[in-house]
Structure formats: structure tokens, C-alpha cells
Amino acid sequence: MNKETYSWQEAILYSHKMAQLTKAIWKSIEKDWQEWIKPFDLNLNEHHVLWIAYHLRGATVSEISKFGVMHVSTAFNFSKKLEKRGLLTFSKKEEDKRNTYVKLTEEGVRLFEETMAEHDPEKNSVMQASLPLKSIYGSFPEFQELESIVKHLYGDEYLEILDRSLESIRKEY
Amino acid sequence: MNKETYSWQEAILYSHKMAQLTKAIWKSIEKDWQEWIKPFDLNLNEHHVLWIAYHLRGATVSEISKFGVMHVSTAFNFSKKLEKRGLLTFSKKEEDKRNTYVKLTEEGVRLFEETMAEHDPEKNSVMQASLPLKSIYGSFPEFQELESIVKHLYGDEYLEILDRSLESIRKEY
Numbered sequence: 644m645n646k647e648t649y650s651w652q653e654a655i656l657y658s659h660k661m662a663q664l665t666k667a668i669w670k671s672i673e674k675d676w677q678e679w680i681k682p683f684d685l686n687l688n689e690h691h692v693l694w695i696a697y698h699l700r701g702a703t704v705s706e707i708s709k710f711g712v713m714h715v716s717t718a719f720n721f722s723k724k725l726e727k728r729g730l731l732t733f734s735k736k737e738e739d740k741r742n743t744y745v746k747l748t749e750e751g752v753r754l755f756e757e758t759m760a761e762h763d764p765e766k767n768s769v770m771q772a773s774l775p776l777k778s779i780y781g782s783f784p785e786f787q788e789l790e791s792i793v794k795h796l797y798g799d800e801y802l803e804i805l806d807r808s809l810e811s812i813r814k815e816y
Numbered sequence: 817m818n819k820e821t822y823s824w825q826e827a828i829l830y831s832h833k834m835a836q837l838t839k840a841i842w843k844s845i846e847k848d849w850q851e852w853i854k855p856f857d858l859n860l861n862e863h864h865v866l867w868i869a870y871h872l873r874g875a876t877v878s879e880i881s882k883f884g885v886m887h888v889s890t891a892f893n894f895s896k897k898l899e900k901r902g903l904l905t906f907s908k909k910e911e912d913k914r915n916t917y918v919k920l921t922e923e924g925v926r927l928f929e930e931t932m933a934e935h936d937p938e939k940n941s942v943m944q945a946s947l948p949l950k951s952i953y954g955s956f957p958e959f960q961e962l963e964s965i966v967k968h969l970y971g972d973e974y975l976e977i978l979d980r981s982l983e984s985i986r987k988e989y
Contacts (some may be wrong), residue, residue, distance in 0.1 A: 649956075651829050652989045655938035656982055657956040661942055662845050663883070664962045665977050669842040671969050710836070712843045758903045764827035769834055772968035774821060776961055783822075783830040784846060786960040788949055789837045795945035796844050805836055809829055816825045 656730045671768050678766070688713060688721045693747065698811040699804065701746040710804045719743075730754060734780065750779050753783060759816075819851060844941050851939070856931050861894045862927060866920065869904060872975045872977065874919040882970065883943040892916075898941045932989075 673687060680690045691711045700708075708718035712802050722745050725731045730751035732745045747755065764770050777783050794802050822830075846860060853863045864884045867876050875883075882889035895918050898904045903924035907917045920928065937943050950956050967975050 648950065649943075649981070651937065652985070654936060654940070654943055655932075655989065656985055657946065658845075658937070658940055658943055659985065660959070660978065660982065661841070661946075662849070663827040663981075664966055665845060666885050667966045667970060668834070668962065669817070669838040669975065672831075676835070682922050695883055702862070712839050723920055749863060751840075762828060764822070764824065764831070767827070767831055769965060770822075770827055770831055772965045773830065773834075775968060776964055777821065782827070782936055786833070786837060788957040788963070789841065792942060792945045793837055793840045795948060796941055797840060801840065805833065808836075809833065812825070812829055812832065816828065 661812070666767060670787065671772075675767050675769070679762060680758055683754065685758070686721075688717065689725055692718065692721050692725060692745070693730065693751060693758075695804075695808070696745050696747050697752065697755045698808045698815075700811075703742040703744055705742060706804065707745060709801060710808075725751070742794055827837060841942060844945075848940050848942070853931055855934070856927065858931070859894075861890065862898055863931065865891065865894050865898060865918070866903065866924060866931075868977075869918045869920050869980070870925065870928045871981040871988075873984075874917055876914065876915040876917055879977065880918060883975060883981075898924070 649750060658815065676690070677685050680687070683690075684691070684753050688711070692707055695710055697709050699706065704719050704722060707713075708715040711718055713721075718809075722731060722733070726733060729748055729755060731747050733744065736742070773783055790802060822934060845858060849863070853860070853883060856863075858866070861884070864886075865880055872879065877892050877895060878969050880886075880895065881888040884891055885896075895904060895906070898934070900947050902921055904918050904920050907919065917922055946956055963975060
């Protein structure tokens with residue numbers, strides 16, 4: 644992994660393509676996500692906090708920050724707002740005083756489940772734009788290369804949390 | 817492409833995975849991009865406008881909006897700021913009065929080239945995180961599935977502009 648393994652031109656071509664493709668897809672996901680949760684008076688970060696705390700059955704602020712890809716202070720501030728709305732509670736564990744745990748209240752669970760019940764894959768543009776691939780290959784793409792990149796960017800822990808979150812969705816619905 | 821071709825659970829699993837992977841990668845690209853151009857007193861959107869106008873040898877505001885994945889008014893407002901700094905000019909074409917064209921000034925070209933000269937792939941986290949894939953496969957991933965999704969999201973034109981931009985980089989450096 645030294646600089647001799649790629650040329651400057653190769654690097655800029657690759658970075659530019661990655662930037663354009665991931666910006667285009669993420670911005671589309673962001674827009675649809677905002678539309679979906681607007682009726683619940685939640686913004687994307689707040690819903691992401693609820694999502695993580697729900698599917699991980701409680702999470703630390705640091706896990707929310709990491710998996711939600713937001714600064715620790717952003718994760719904390721949005722969690723604080725949700726606490727004020729009675730949707731979650733903060734706590735410390737006897738054996739681990741350093742971390743702050745976030746857990747949804749009954750009201751938080753109810754609201755999160757309502758948002759999920761409202762999710763309509765027909766209105767999810769990236770889903771729809773992926774159907775031609777599914778019809779060719781028989782299943783949605785796995786994106787193992789993206790997983791490998793994310794693993795090297797954020798560490799194994801990120802993909803472990805993703806797996807726990809996907810496992811919880813599999814069990815739940 | 818009707819709703820019978822996938823289950824609700826399949827859809828939500830796929831969407832969740834896509835959201836987590838593209839958010840993680842795009843946020844990392846965004847952070848590195850901001851670091852890179854900070855010394856030039858440009859924000860990411862301004863640099864993206866310069867990038868597009870430079871590599872397309874002039875572009876319409878609507879092309880900048882589409883390929884930059886920003887609202888038309890955002891593309892226009894940032895272009896306006898760059899015009900005030902003497903980095904680009906607006907014009908209309910005799911044969912096409914509806915579109916506003918953006919072209920870099922000599923000063924704009926000079927500044928953009930300076931930013932490119934400063935680009936250091938060693939500081940590009942996504943590049944570095946992709947090197948293990950390159951060392952396995954011998955080249956960087958192509959991401960044809962992402963291209964297909966983007967094509968269905970934004971139309972053929974998006975990938976055509978991407979090709980023009982990549983072609984320009986190939987010729988330039």
C-alpha cells in the first residue's frame with residue numbers, strides 16, 4: 644500500500660468517479676428519507692438516532708455517532724432533543740461509567756414503528772432505480788466492494804453494527 | 817418493474833444497507849474534499865462549480881445543477897459568488913437564449929489548476945481505503961452497478977457528463 648501502486652491520474656479519475664456516484668446516490672436517498680419522515684416532525688438525523696437505538700436495542704452515543712456518520716456532538720444534541728420529546732432516555736451502566744446509553748421509551752418505540760409502517764418502497768427512488776439490476780441478476784446487488792471500502796474507512800465495527808441492524812430488520816418484519 | 821418483484825422486507829434491507837454505505841463513503845469524501853480546498857477559500861459547492869465548468873470547457877447552470885447534484889438556485893448562487901470574485905463569467909448564446917452559460921476566466925482557470933496541483937491522493941481516505949481492492953484485483957473497482965442505479969435515477973445525461981469530465985482529466989494530466 645505505498646504510493647508506487649497507483650499513478651496520480653489514476654487516483655484522480657477514481658476519486659472523481661466515486662465522488663460523483665456516491666454524491667448522486669446519497670443525495671437521492673437523503674431527499675426520499677426526508678419526504679418519508681416529514682409527517683412525523685422528525686429530521687433525518689433524529690430518525691437515524693431512533694433507527695439505531697431501536698434496532699440495536701439501545702446504543703451508546705458513540706455507536707450512534709459512528710453508525711449514523713455524524714459528529715459525537717451532533718449525535719448527542721439530536722438525542723437530547725428526542726429526550727425532551729419523551730422519545731428516549733439517557734443512562735449510565737454500573738460497570739461502564741464512561742459511556743452514555745440511549746434507549747427508546749415506549750412512546751419512542753411506538754413512533755418509530757409508525758414511521759416504518761409508513762415506509763413505501765414505491766417512493767424510494769434508489770430502490771426503483773435498482774430494479775433493472777434485480778431483474779437481470781435475480782437479486783439486489785450486494786456491494787461487497789463498497790463494504791470493503793467502508794471497513795477500511797471506519798473499521799470492522801461499522802460493518803458489525805450494520806449486520807446487527809440488518810439482522811434485527813430480518814427478525815422484526 | 818412492478819411491486820410484486822420484491823418483498824417489503826427485501827426492500828427495506830436493501831435500502832438500509834445502501835443508505836449506510838453511501839452515507840459513510842460520501843461523508844468521508846466530503847470531509848477530505850473540504851480539507852483539500854480550504855486553503856483556497858472555496859467551499860465544496862464552489863469548487864464543484866469550478867470543476868464542472870473547467871472540465872466541460874464551459875457549462876450551463878442547468879448542467880452544473882444536474883452534475884453537481886445541487887438545486888438550480890444553489891448552482892446559480894454559488895456561480896454568482898464566483899463571478900463576483902472574477903473567477904467566471906455568465907453569458908447567453910445567440911442560438912440558445914434560454915440557457916445561461918458559465919465559463920471560467922483566466923483567473924478562474926489559474927485558481928482551479930492550483931487546487932488540482934495541491935491534490936494529494938495520500939490524504940484521500942476513500943482512495944487509501946480502496947487500495948486493498950486494487951491490490952487484489954489489479955485495478956480500482958469499476959462500480960458498474962452504481963452507474964446503472966445513477967443512470968436510472970438521473971438519466972443517461974448524468975453518465976455522459978461524467979464521461980466527458982473523466983475524458984478531460986485523462987487528456988489534461
